[in-house]
Amino acid sequence: MTSGHPLPRDPEPSLTIAQVAERTGLSHDTLRYYEKAGLIERVGRTTGNQRRYDTADLAWLEFLLRLRETGMSIADMQCFARLRAEGDTTVADRLAMLREHRADLAGRIRALRRNAAALDDKIDHYERLLHERQTGTDGPA
Amino acid sequence: MTSGHPLPRDPEPSLTIAQVAERTGLSHDTLRYYEKAGLIERVGRTTGNQRRYDTADLAWLEFLLRLRETGMSIADMQCFARLRAEGDTTVADRLAMLREHRADLAGRIRALRRNAAALDDKIDHYERLLHERQTGTDGPA
DNA sequence: GTAGAACCTGGAGTGCGCTCCAGGTCAAGC
DNA sequence: GCTTGACCTGGAGCGCACTCCAGGTTCTAC
Structure with missing residues (x-):
């Protein structure tokens, strides 16, 4: 470099x-x-x-x-x-570090997406709950 | 709930x-x-x-x-x-919080993926560099 | 009934990644 | 040449999310 x-x-x-x-x-x-x-x-x-x-x-x-x-x-x-x-003699080490970090990152992104999906479910749940309350599906206020 | x-x-x-x-x-x-x-x-x-x-x-x-x-x-x-x-009267507020958090999360995931792509480029760059060094493309050690 | 492990509390301490501060130097405009 | 704002240094302080500690209580197994 x-x-x-x-x-x-x-x-x-x-x-x-x-x-x-x-x-x-x-x-x-x-x-x-x-x-x-x-x-x-x-x-x-x-x-x-x-x-x-x-x-x-x-x-x-x-x-x-x-x-x-x-x-x-x-x-x-x-x-x-x-x-x-x-200097240039450490290129291999640096590459290894980057690869590890990249793999790590991939894992974290996957985890975030799983969690995001779970969050979506929770949001759906709250939306239904809210809708029930607003339309009075569930009895007394 | x-x-x-x-x-x-x-x-x-x-x-x-x-x-x-x-x-x-x-x-x-x-x-x-x-x-x-x-x-x-x-x-x-x-x-x-x-x-x-x-x-x-x-x-x-x-x-x-x-x-x-x-x-x-x-x-x-x-x-x-x-x-x-x-209690149940705060469902709308909670939903709003979750939605905001979800949107936030989506943004962060997008940013991570952009950064991941940039990291991949950097890794490619290092791989080429390493290959050059190993095959001696670039002159003296 | 007793040893030892698991649990309790309030509060102090830790590691990370900054952020702020005091007290001074430097530089650009008048 | 003087003011004013940007910059310098070393070091203290901060907010977050725990983590550890001391000193005491409770539970379980023998």
């Missing part, structure tokens, strides 16, 4: 933390927290020590967000990030 | 907290916590003050578990439980 194709990088957008916060929906604090936690490698700085995020940082953040949204813990993301930082 | 059909209740299984813990997968502490929090109405007791759960308690717990597994917060479950305790 680092070597390979020497793409001629464009002007490197260089976003402030506020801009990244807006684009990702993460707060300034969370962005700093993720960096401190090692989820993002140390972001570039201005001479005055203010963060400037480039396109790669943003792409990585978006990937992290997907992991988070699919329920990966910070600890596991730290693990993944560490592997990534080690 | 309380009036209506006067079913001749069977011997009322009357389970101990340990038995309910095993059946539901909740810990003793969590069961007591849920009761203290008002998620379950006060469970019946022996003369010696030990809990005895009946079939209705178990069914309600299982319903709560479904709500929990689909991401409902304790606070919302408390709200639902309070409505339930108020």
Whole structure:
């Protein structure tokens, strides 16, 4: 991911933390927290020590967000990030992690759908109940 | 749910907290916590003050578990439980809550599936990368 | 009737993922 | 050059959903 194709990088957008916060929906604090936690490698700085995020940082953040949204813990993301930082030799490990997470996710989606179906039944039940009450099928108020 | 059909209740299984813990997968502490929090109405007791759960308690717990597994917060479950305790007049409110939760859930499932698809792409990407490395498509080690 | 397991209570503690704060530095507009 | 708002750091605090603990009571099996 680092070597390979020497793409001629464009002007490197260089976003402030506020801009990244807006684009990702993460707060300034969370962005700093993720960096401190090692989820993002140390972001570039201005001479005055203010963060400037480039396109790669943003792409990585978006990937992290997907992991988070699919329920990966910070600890596991730290693990993944560490592997990534080690370079191309860890590709197999990272792939294994992603596959496991993917399988996990599939299971959770299945479970959610089962539960959703059960919820639908419950909703039907309540609808019938309500209808009975409204039409007075069941005797006294 | 309380009036209506006067079913001749069977011997009322009357389970101990340990038995309910095993059946539901909740810990003793969590069961007591849920009761203290008002998620379950006060469970019946022996003369010696030990809990005895009946079939209705178990069914309600299982319903709560479904709500929990689909991401409902304790606070919302408390709200639902309070409505339930108020009796049949709150059926419409409960139905509304369930419908909202159901819609929410549908959204979350959709989002998860989108993210799952993105994860699949990432996995494909890593597989190609790994294959390149193994077949030495990309030059020096 | 007694040992030991299971149960009770109120309240403190935990882990996670942020979120907030104090006290300071930096940068853009006037 | 000064104000004002964005940014920096380390560290404390928070809300959630439990989980654990101490100290006591009850139940079961012998």
